[in-house]
Every structure is written in structure tokens, then in C-alpha cells.
Amino acid sequence: xxxxxxxxxxxxxxxxxxxxxxxxxxxxxxxxxxxxxxxxxxxxxxxxxxxxxxxxxxxxxxxxxxxxxxxxxxxxxxxxxxxxxxxxxxxxxxxxxxxxxxxxxxxxxxxxxxxxxxxxxxxxxxxxxxxxxxxxxxxxxxxxxxxxxxxxxxxxxxxxxxxxxxxxxxxxxxxxxxxxxxxxxxxxxxxxxxxxxxxxx
Amino acid sequence: xxxxxxxxxxxxxxxxxxxxxxxxxxxxxxxxxxxxxxxxxxxxxxxxxxxxxxxxxxxxxxxxxxxxxxxxxxxxxxxxxxxxxxxxxxxxxxxxxxxxxxxxxxxxxxxxxxxxxxxxxxxxxxxxxxxxxxxxxxxxxxxxxxxxxxxxxxxxxxxxxxxxxxxxxxxxxxxxxxxxxxxxxxxxxxxxxxxxxxxxx
DNA sequence: CGACTAATGGAACTGGAGTACCGTTATGAC
DNA sequence: GTCATAACGGTACTCCAGTTCCATTAGTCG
Numbered sequence: 001x002x003x004x005x006x007x008x009x010x011x012x013x014x015x016x017x018x019x020x021x022x023x024x025x026x027x028x029x030x031x032x033x034x035x036x037x038x039x040x041x042x043x044x045x046x047x048x049x050x051x052x053x054x055x056x057x058x059x060x061x062x063x064x065x066x067x068x069x070x071x072x073x074x075x076x077x078x079x080x081x082x083x084x085x086x087x088x089x090x091x092x093x094x095x096x097x098x099x100x101x102x103x104x105x106x107x108x109x110x111x112x113x114x115x116x117x118x119x120x121x122x123x124x125x126x127x128x129x130x131x132x133x134x135x136x137x138x139x140x141x142x143x144x145x146x147x148x149x150x151x152x153x154x155x156x157x158x159x160x161x162x163x164x165x166x167x168x169x170x171x172x173x174x175x176x177x178x179x180x181x182x183x184x185x186x187x188x189x190x191x192x193x194x195x196x197x198x199x200x201x
Numbered sequence: 202x203x204x205x206x207x208x209x210x211x212x213x214x215x216x217x218x219x220x221x222x223x224x225x226x227x228x229x230x231x232x233x234x235x236x237x238x239x240x241x242x243x244x245x246x247x248x249x250x251x252x253x254x255x256x257x258x259x260x261x262x263x264x265x266x267x268x269x270x271x272x273x274x275x276x277x278x279x280x281x282x283x284x285x286x287x288x289x290x291x292x293x294x295x296x297x298x299x300x301x302x303x304x305x306x307x308x309x310x311x312x313x314x315x316x317x318x319x320x321x322x323x324x325x326x327x328x329x330x331x332x333x334x335x336x337x338x339x340x341x342x343x344x345x346x347x348x349x350x351x352x353x354x355x356x357x358x359x360x361x362x363x364x365x366x367x368x369x370x371x372x373x374x375x376x377x378x379x380x381x382x383x384x385x386x387x388x389x390x391x392x393x394x395x396x397x398x399x400x401x402x
Numbered sequence: 403c404g405a406c407t408a409a410t411g412g413a414a415c416t417g418g419a420g421t422a423c424c425g426t427t428a429t430g431a432c
Numbered sequence: 433g434t435c436a437t438a439a440c441g442g443t444a445c446t447c448c449a450g451t452t453c454c455a456t457t458a459g460t461c462g
Contacts, residue, residue: 047411124373172325186391193390248441
């Protein structure tokens with residue numbers, strides 16, 4: 001078979017880009033249940049049939065969007081101290097979640113993940129990647145002797161984000177800079193006290 | 202007008218109870234996007250028309266379910282030490298989120314809250330009530346001198362739940378007892394270090 | 403450049419969610 | 433018990449999300 005292959009070329013990629021952007025916009029504007037595939041097609045200036053054929057369901061579309069987002073990584077700043085690094089991380093997350101568009105988008109992504117197993121997997125992979133990007137800060141702090149040996153670096157990074165997501169999704173309290181700074185301070189204090197160390201008998 | 206009044210009597214209440222139970226079951230089984238009002242009516246053995254007239258949309262139904270859940274409060278244990286109390290709280294939350302039915306239900310409730318403002322308000326009220334129920338533990342610890350004066354009791358309680366919800370919704374890591382105990386220990390350590398105290402200059 | 407075909411896009415079709423209408427049931431006042 | 437009416441429930445209808453079908457476009461290879 002000479003011509004039996006996939007075509008990753010120009011048009012297909014262009015369509016995907018336009019559709020994912022439209023999907024992100026719609027999720028940010030109206031939340032998960034306003035993600036109508038017909039509307040996505042209209043916004044992306046793409047045939048309705050194409051969207052239904054390539055993605056089929058909102059869940060699959062969101063999963064694809066998450067895969068795309070996972071590939072684009074953000075630059076990480078290095079301040080030299082653990083508190084500085086984690087505060088930088090906390091503020092980055094805080095700015096993202098507090099931003100009207102991005103915050104609404106993340107809410108919708110998480111909502112979509114609760115409805116579909118594959119979407120959930122894509123979401124978990126996204127956070128796994130983001131956590132891995134920041135874990136070295138904590139590992140370095142362990143090396144410097146700021147934290148007890150055996151500290152679970154990834155768990156410390158998760159501990160910084162958790163309170164901010166809790167505010168965004170559950171309590172509804174504002175995700176402001178004060179909350180970010182407190183999350184970073186709390187994570188450092190807990191880690192210093194060995195709360196993320198190896199489980200003792 | 203002699204007969205111009207609402208009727209909170211038997212049948213209406215019975216219908217509401219049956220519908221809310223069916224809604225909870227469906228949310229737990231299939232997530233938010235399987236919450237079909239027609240299916241709810243069938244399960245509750247209630248006329249389809251009734252469900253559409255009284256609630257109209259899944260979001261409103263979920264909001265009503267949350268209002269119902271907010272009214273039923275859970276007993277709180279008192280262990281005498283802050284770590285003991287917060288560990289009890291963490292394990293209660295952990296058991297709830299790890300339970301197949303309850304965990305799926307909470308995921309769906311949070312997903313629903315991201316799609317509708319009134320539902321979100323109902324969810325926030327629910328957590329506000331739950332947090333208020335446990336805040337006295339922390340306040341007592343401040344009284345006993347275990348924590349610095351000025352510690353935000355409600356924020357400490359939120360800090361216990363946050364990592365568990367983060368696992369449930371974002372990272373996908375297991376919500377197990379070890380995670381619960383770690384969350385409680387971390388919250389105590391951070392609070393002891395003054396991370397939830399009044400903001401300094 | 404020209405052939406081949408993967409991928410797109412328009413148009414017509416279909417099924418079921420949501421609505422409207424109206425008769426029936428049961429609650430509460432007297 | 434009797435009456436008035438709030439609330440329920442069955443049936444028929446509407447409308448649009450999702451599908452199917454086929455013509456058209458545009459990447460890829462020789």
C-alpha cells in the first residue's frame with residue numbers, strides 16, 4: 001500500500017488548532033455544559049461534521065485540549081530559597097486561577113474530568129507534568145539541608161496548590177495573593193516539621 | 202383570599218425526597234452529564250412533568266440537593282488534642298471521598314457548581330457550614346496555647362480538607378488514610394509555625 | 403505536474419430531551 | 433363531610449443536537 005498513511009500535514013493541524021482554541025474559549029465563557037460541538041464548529045469556522053467525526057463528544061475534545069496544554073510548559077524561576085521558590089509557584093497558580101478566563105477554563109476542565117475517565121487521565125497527566133517541573137525546587141532544598149532528608153518533594157509542591165484549588169472549587173473564597181503566600185508559607189512550615197517525610201512507625 | 206397559600210404537606214415533601222434521592226444516585230453512578238431529568242423522574246417513580254416543573258434544570262436540582270445535605274449535620278468527636286481532632290476530621294473527609302458512592306457524588310456536585318452560579322452558592326454554603334462545625338477544635342487549641350493567638354481557625358480546618366480534595370479532583374492520587382493523616386499533621390505543623398496567623402508587615 | 407485518497411464540509415434526516423396542555427389527585431380550610 | 437385549589441401525571445407536540453450520506457478540497461507521492 002503506497003498511499004496508506006496518516007496525514008499530519010497543514011490543514012488537519014490548522015483545523016485542530018482552531019477547534020481547540022474555540023473549545024477553550026467556550027469553556028472559559030460558559031462552563032462545561034455550554035460546550036456545544038456545533039457552536040465550537042461555528043466559532044472555529046470549521047464544518048460541524050468535522051468536529052463530530054474527529055472528536056465526537058465534549059469529553060474527548062476536552063481531553064485533547066488538556067493534552068495540548070500539557071505540552072506547553074511554563075518557565076520556572078529560581079530564587080535560591082525554598083520559600084521564595086514556592087511563593088513564586090503559588091503566585092503563578094494564583095494568577096492563573098484568579099484570571100477570569102483561565103480560572104473559568106480550569107474549573108471547566110476539572111468538571112469535564114469528573115464526567116469521563118479518559119478526560120480524567122489527561123487531567124492527571126497534566127498535573128503530573130506541572131508538579132514534576134517544580135519538584136526540583138524542593139529536592140534542592142533537601143540537598144541544602146533546609147528540609148529533612150526523605151521529604152517527598154512532589155507532595156510538597158502539591159501542598160502549595162491544594163489550598164488554592166480548594167478555594168476555587170469548593171469553598172468559593174477568593175484566590176488572592178494573600179492566599180497564595182499563606183499556602184507557600186504553610187507548605188514550607190509543614191515540610192520543615194517533617195510532615196512530608198517518610199512515614200514513621 | 203382564603204385558600205391562597207403554599208402546601209408543604211405530605212405528598213409534596215414525599216416527591217421531593219424521592220426525587221433528591223434519585224438525583225443523588227444518578228450523580229453518584231454516572232456523574233453530572235448522566236443527570237437526565239427524565240431518568241430521575243423514572244427512578245423516583247414520579248411524573249416527568251413534575252420534575253421539569255419544580256426543578257426545570259439539572260443545576261437547580263443539584264442546588265436543592267446541596268441545600269438538603271447542608272441541613273443534615275454530622276456528629277463531631279472531641280479527642281482533646283488538636284492533632285487528634287484534625288486527624289479525626291481528615292479521616293472523616295477521607296472516608297467520604299474514598300467511598301465509591303459518596304466520592305463520585307461529591308465530584309459531581311463540584312462539577313455542577315462550576316456550571317451554575319446558584320449551584321455554586323449552595324455548594325459554598327454547604328462547606329461554610331461544615332467548616333464552622335470543626336473550627337471550634339482549632340479555637341480551643343488556641344485557648345489551650347497550642348497555637349499562636351490570632352490563628353484563623355476556619356483556615357486551618359480548610360487546610361486539612363484541601364489536599365484531599367486536590368487528590369480527588371486534580372491529581373488523581375489515591376485519597377487514602379495516609380494522605381488524611383499527613384494532611385492533619387501538615388495543618389498542625391503549619392498552624393503551630395504561625396502560617397495561619399494574622400498577616401505581618 | 404498529475405494521480406490518489408485522507409480529510410473536510412454541506413444538506414437532509416432522525417431520535418429524544420424539553421414543553422404545552424389539560425384532566426386527575428390529594429391537601430387544607432371551614 | 434364538602435369545597436376550592438395547589439400540585440401531580442399522562443399525552444401529544446416541538447425543536448435541535450447528533451448522525452448519515454455524498455460531493456468537494458487539499459495534502460502526499462511518484
